[in-house]
Amino acid sequence: MRRSKPQPIRNKLDLGDRVQVRLIKKRLGLSETELTAIVGRIGNSISAISKESTGQRAIIIPQPPQIPPAAVIATVAGSDQAASDITMTEQAP
Secondary structure (H helix, E strand, O other), rough: OOOOOOOOOOOOOOOOHHHHHHHHHHOOOOHHHHHHHHHHOOOOOOHHHHHHHHHHHHHOOOOOOOOOOHHHHHHHHHHHHHHHHHHHHHHHO
């Protein structure tokens, strides 16, 4: 007698299935520990895991690029202005 192989539930994540875990981690950009923490907190619904992972990414605010202090900007801008004045006066005669 043949027994049919049980079909997995399509919208639930099985943490015992390495292929499913690897695909979900890659698709959502999560690490193993982040995924297990979300599943422990939310549950194993793939849609809930997806919503939670996008919510976590929205909370993380990227750092702005390093901007030098205003005094440094003023001195650089002042030296550029002086250099351009010198080249203009040399070209005038």
